[in-house]
Amino acid sequence: MEEAQQMSREVYFQFMDKTTRLPLPDTFVDAVDLPEDASLIRFRNAIKVQCPNTLANVDAANLRVYANRTTYDDKNGQSLRASASVDDLGKDEDCALIVVVPQRPSGGAIVSVVSPDENERSF
Numbered sequence: 554m555e556e557a558q559q560m561s562r563e564v565y566f567q568f569m570d571k572t573t574r575l576p577l578p579d580t581f582v583d584a585v586d587l588p589e590d591a592s593l594i595r596f597r598n599a600i601k602v603q604c605p606n607t608l609a610n611v612d613a614a615n616l617r618v619y620a621n622r623t624t625y626d627d628k629n630g631q632s633l634r635a636s637a638s639v640d641d642l643g644k645d646e647d648c649a650l651i652v653v654v655p656q657r658p659s660g661g662a663i664v665s666v667v668s669p670d671e672n673e674r675s676f
Contacts, residue, residue, distance in 0.1 A: 564596060569625065596650070611655060618633045
């Protein structure tokens with residue numbers, strides 16, 4: 554018995570800087586190949602694998618994704634839910650999904666030190 558082959562397609566996306574709300578410097582519209590019924594979770598995981606340098610120190614789950622630039626620019630625009638299907642989204646460069654990249658720490662781990670005594674000082 555033959556297994557039904559799942560169709561796949563390119564899903565276009567553009568990275569945006571969370572702070573400036575502009576495209577990340579030196580990034581361009583790109584695409585990942587996904588099954589037609591892929592969820593937003595699968596999309597985020599795929600772009601994390603495809604763009605490890607751009608998304609260094611950012612977990613896939615922390616990427617906020619919008620259906621398109623118009624939705625992203627709308628002050629009431631809502632990001633997509635994790636369970637959303639990318640079925641009809643990101644069909645071409647003009648309708649690319651917008652992926653908002655949070656500010657990333659540069660370099661090593663972030664360490665927070667809290668003194669048990671508020672009056673204690675570090676020298």
